[in-house]
Amino acid sequence: MAQRSTASIKVALAVLAAVFAVEVYRAAARPIGSDEAYLYDRFVRPTARQVLASELPDRDVLYSLLEKRSVGLFRVSPFSVRLPSLLFGILYLFAVWQLARRLSMVAVAAGAVPLFWDCFSRADGTGAAVALLLCAIWLAVERRYLNLIGSCLGLSIAAQTSFAIPAAVVGLAVLAFWRRWADWIDRLLIPAVVVALVFLVLPLTHAYAPAESTPELTAAQAAHLQSALQALRIKAGSDRIRIGATPAAEPVVNFYRAQYRAGNWERAGRDDSPEHFDYYLFPATEAAAAAQRHLIVIYRDADFVVAHRSYAAM
Amino acid sequence: MAAITAILGAAFTVGVCLALGSFLLRWLKLEFCRLEWTLFAFVSGSGCLSLAVFGLCAVHQARLPVFLAGGAGAIGGALWQARGTARRQPLPALPRSWTVLFAIVYLLFFACYFSNAAAPEISPDGSGYHLGNVARDWRHHGFDWDYHSIYSSLGQGMEMLFLVAFSIGRHPAAAMVHMAFQAALPLLMVCYGRRFGFPRVGAFAGLLVYACPVVGIAGISAYNDLAVATLIFAGFYLVEVNYAQLSYKVMFLCGLLCGYSYAIKYTAWLTLPFAAGLTRGRRCWALCLGAAAMAGPWMVRNWIWLRNPAAPFLNSWFPNPYWSAAAEHQYLAGLREYPHFKSYWDFIAQVTVLGGLVPGMIGPAFLLLPLSLLALRHPRGRKLLVAGAVYSIPAFFNTDVRFMIPALPFFALALGLAMQNSRWILPIVALFQAFLCWPAVMDAYCDPNAWRVRGFQLRAGSPYIASHVGDYALKDAIERWVGPNQRIFSLAGRAQAYLDRDIVVGYESSQGIRIQEALLNGSAREAKSEGCDFLLVNDGDAVADNLKQNPNIWGVTEVAKANGTTLYRID
Numbered sequence: 018m019a020q021r022s023t024a025s026i027k028v029a030l031a032v033l034a035a036v037f038a039v040e041v042y043r044a045a046a047r048p049i050g051s052d053e054a055y056l057y058d059r060f061v062r063p064t065a066r067q068v069l070a071s072e073l074p075d076r077d078v079l080y081s082l083l084e085k086r087s088v089g090l091f092r093v094s095p096f097s098v099r100l101p102s103l104l105f106g107i108l109y110l111f112a113v114w115q116l117a118r119r120l121s122m123v124a125v126a127a128g129a130v131p132l133f134w135d136c137f138s139r140a141d142g143t144g145a146a147v148a149l150l151l152c153a154i155w156l157a158v159e160r161r162y163l164n165l166i167g168s169c170l171g172l173s174i175a176a177q178t179s180f181a182i183p184a185a186v187v188g189l190a191v192l193a194f195w196r197r198w199a200d201w202i203d204r205l206l207i208p209a210v211v212v213a214l215v216f217l218v219l220p221l222t223h224a225y226a227p228a229e230s231t232p233e234l235t236a237a238q239a240a241h242l243q244s245a246l247q248a249l250r251i252k253a254g255s256d257r258i259r260i261g262a263t264p265a266a267e268p269v270v271n272f273y274r275a276q277y278r279a280g281n282w283e284r285a286g287r288d289d290s291p292e293h294f295d296y297y298l299f300p301a302t303e304a305a306a307a308a309q310r311h312l313i314v315i316y317r318d319a320d321f322v323v324a325h326r327s328y329a330a331m
Numbered sequence: 332m333a334a335i336t337a338i339l340g341a342a343f344t345v346g347v348c349l350a351l352g353s354f355l356l357r358w359l360k361l362e363f364c365r366l367e368w369t370l371f372a373f374v375s376g377s378g379c380l381s382l383a384v385f386g387l388c389a390v391h392q393a394r395l396p397v398f399l400a401g402g403a404g405a406i407g408g409a410l411w412q413a414r415g416t417a418r419r420q421p422l423p424a425l426p427r428s429w430t431v432l433f434a435i436v437y438l439l440f441f442a443c444y445f446s447n448a449a450a451p452e453i454s455p456d457g458s459g460y461h462l463g464n465v466a467r468d469w470r471h472h473g474f475d476w477d478y479h480s481i482y483s484s485l486g487q488g489m490e491m492l493f494l495v496a497f498s499i500g501r502h503p504a505a506a507m508v509h510m511a512f513q514a515a516l517p518l519l520m521v522c523y524g525r526r527f528g529f530p531r532v533g534a535f536a537g538l539l540v541y542a543c544p545v546v547g548i549a550g551i552s553a554y555n556d557l558a559v560a561t562l563i564f565a566g567f568y569l570v571e572v573n574y575a576q577l578s579y580k581v582m583f584l585c586g587l588l589c590g591y592s593y594a595i596k597y598t599a600w601l602t603l604p605f606a607a608g609l610t611r612g613r614r615c616w617a618l619c620l621g622a623a624a625m626a627g628p629w630m631v632r633n634w635i636w637l638r639n640p641a642a643p644f645l646n647s648w649f650p651n652p653y654w655s656a657a658a659e660h661q662y663l664a665g666l667r668e669y670p671h672f673k674s675y676w677d678f679i680a681q682v683t684v685l686g687g688l689v690p691g692m693i694g695p696a697f698l699l700l701p702l703s704l705l706a707l708r709h710p711r712g713r714k715l716l717v718a719g720a721v722y723s724i725p726a727f728f729n730t731d732v733r734f735m736i737p738a739l740p741f742f743a744l745a746l747g748l749a750m751q752n753s754r755w756i757l758p759i760v761a762l763f764q765a766f767l768c769w770p771a772v773m774d775a776y777c778d779p780n781a782w783r784v785r786g787f788q789l790r791a792g793s794p795y796i797a798s799h800v801g802d803y804a805l806k807d808a809i810e811r812w813v814g815p816n817q818r819i820f821s822l823a824g825r826a827q828a829y830l831d832r833d834i835v836v837g838y839e840s841s842q843g844i845r846i847q848e849a850l851l852n853g854s855a856r857e858a859k860s861e862g863c864d865f866l867l868v869n870d871g872d873a874v875a876d877n878l879k880q881n882p883n884i885w886g887v888t889e890v891a892k893a894n895g896t897t898l899y900r901i902d
Contacts, residue, residue: 066775203752218695219776222680
């Protein structure tokens with residue numbers, strides 16, 4: 018192991034802590050994104066029975082389960098849905114630190130990169146999958162807890178199914194370095210497959226079901242949508258209302274409905290016929306359509322228009 | 332009261348099986364350990380009882396007093412013979428944690444299965460032809476030589492046991508006899524594991540199979556799949572235990588099991604060549620002798636009665652007036668026809684988890700089956716995999732998932748062997764399967780129409796049957812209008828177990844096909860001339876509307892109607 022000065026260790030630790038603190042801040046302050054809201058609305062809010070009946074493919078199974086636990090404990094908020102990711106961020110940093118001690122301090126810098134990708138301040142399974150994969154690599158480098166390596170790889174796939182190939186690559190790399198075929202099968206391959214199957218078996222039955230398309234909102238759009246919903250909340254008061262929204266905004270509206278416990282809001286729909294709703298969220302580019310449909314605009318910004326149906330026009 | 336008589340009927344039948352098996356094992360002087368003895372006595376004795384009842388049916392002496400006298404004599408004799416016998420050696424023990432795990436899961440599922448088996452029989456084939464045959468045999472105190480149907484010409488090895496139970500406890504008693512085989516299978520698997528030095532694997536595989544949804548529902552119904560699976564596994568076990576010294580007695584007993592499994596279900600014919608291959612042809616004569624003792628009577632019966640020893644199959648080799656080669660071909664093609672799947676994955680998901688497009692499912696843990704190939708590293712694993720592959724063959728020719736059941740014990744054991752060195756994995760997978768296959772949990776994820784056990788079934792009686800078996804609503808009308816010697820023609824299969832009259836079904840015999848063609852050509856007279864005085868027509872049948880609108884032209888009179896089915900009298 019290379020000699021390292023105490024000062025460099027302290028600097029590295031400080032850098033990691035600072036980056037993580039930024040992640041915590043971002044997790045708390047950033048408005049909810051449409052894919053995060055979609056994961057919550059389709060896979061976390063409903064009961065397990067409803068999720069399985071909906072036949073939508075869930076790619077972040079482990080994360081959905083942890084998020085369900087988190088919102089059960091801390092109520093629905095952007096921070097609570099991102100909390101599991103932040104906790105996996107700690108695991109990730111721990112694995113980076115352990116690897117760095119063994120390999121080189123350069124690994125700290127390299128390992129910090131995913132922190133800038135927002136992996137650990139977003140409510141999806143990517144951060145969890147990255148952390149678990151790195152954990153498996155650390156344990157492989159340490160050459161111990163073989164069962165745990167398999168479990169980490171399996172959990173990584175359960176956290177984000179698209180990590181099946183990276184997990185397989187790591188597993189094969191372990192085999193290539195160790196060349197202990199029987200141990201690899203019994204203590205890595207089988208635990209990995211079983212752990213992944215336990216989490217994924219039921220969601221996998223919907224693997225080929227068509228997914229709903231949910232275009233991603235930019236940070237600015239997400240912030241504007243939050244403002245638009247605040248305006249709508251004030252305008253609607255305690256009236257029972259139906260809200261229509263674009264596919265990108267619809268899960269976010271439903272997320273806010275859950276967050277503010279707006280029992281008087283019916284679940285937002287994606288139907289693009291405003292006559293089915295009391296309020297409709299248009300992209301700003303379609304503001305003219307609101308006028309054509311005799312809708313009363315109650316909020317407008319660079320990205321969104323909130324319009325109210327004019328009952329007099331009917 | 333019905334449940335109590337059912338339990339008594341099943342217990343009496345199982346008791347007689349144990350007694351006859353005990354005689355047989357003592358006569359053959361075969362040595363087994365404690366639990367093994369009981370299980371082998373049961374499976375081998377069931378063959379003996381079936382053969383005895385076959386004899387009684389052939390001479391039309393299948394009557395309750397005969398069963399009671401013979402059974403009581405056998406049980407009494409076995410108890411007399413067993414007195415003073417030294418207690419047998421136990422098998423090597425199962426680890427304590429596994430004993431607890433196995434006992435808890437096994438007893439929970441047993442209780443659930445027991446409550447379902449004790450309820451009236453409502454399964455399609457059970458209430459259709461399995462118990463339909465039994466009810467007909469019971470009415471005639473033996474085989475009805477005048478009634479021809481593909482289902483009555485199949486081997487009825489299991490129905491012979493059902494008949495004894497039916498004579499005391501009616502329909503549920505028969506289902507409970509089948510449930511006894513279902514309960515014996517995981518215990519045999521545990522014994523196999525204990526015997527060969529991998530007790531945890533035996534318990535794991537036993538739980539995996541016992542919790543399997545299709546094993547659950549088929550086992551609590553008056554079917555024969557679990558009986559076949561248990562006999563096949565017992566035969567394999569027997570050869571494995573005695574592989575070093577395959578005496579002619581062992582091979583004879585193995586032959587009995589092979590022959591009896593063939594007498595129950597034709598797809599089990601594979602057991603005989605497989606057993607011969609497994610033993611590399613040693614003492615093959617004893618094997619064949621045992622098989623002939625059990626399967627021979629059925630072949631002879633069919634040869635004399637229907638001119639075809641393999642009836643209702645091989646009709647091109649054995650032409651006969653009762654069932655044609657063309658009809659056989661069409662029937663078998665129908666069995667092979669799978670519904671449309673979106674992808675290969677959809678098929679796998681249906682067979683293991685969802686069970687909507689295929690009847691039944693084998694449980695999510697069987698998605699791990701590819702890992703069982705790792706058992707190739709183990710000498711016994713190789714044999715298990717070969718056995719599993721051989722007994723999977725019938726599943727390629729029939730879309731019913733229950734045709735996979737005989738292969739499941741072998742694959743489950745191979746899977747256990749493959750994973751036995753992975754810490755915690757066996758109990759995790761066993762519990763995972765048990766949890767996901769518990770009826771209340773399955774409600775959350777499987778297809779609502781999937782064929783499976785639907786929780787504890789504590790209700791019983793006519794309303795329960797009527798709510799599940801549509802034809803039951805016509806039972807009173809049929810028994811009032813149709814005379815005991817009159818026959819009914821139906822285009823579709825019927826719940827013959829509950830309808831106390833002979834029903835000629837369109838596709839089940841050459842006679843039925845003739846009547847069906849005549850009806851489709853607009854004539855009901857052919858049915859009358861073939862000896863059928865009544866018609867049962869579903870609203871969805873091709874001739875239903877025409878019959879309803881023009882009864883005078885057809886020469887029929889509507890007698891009764893219920894649940895979309897109409898009973899017509901041919902004038």
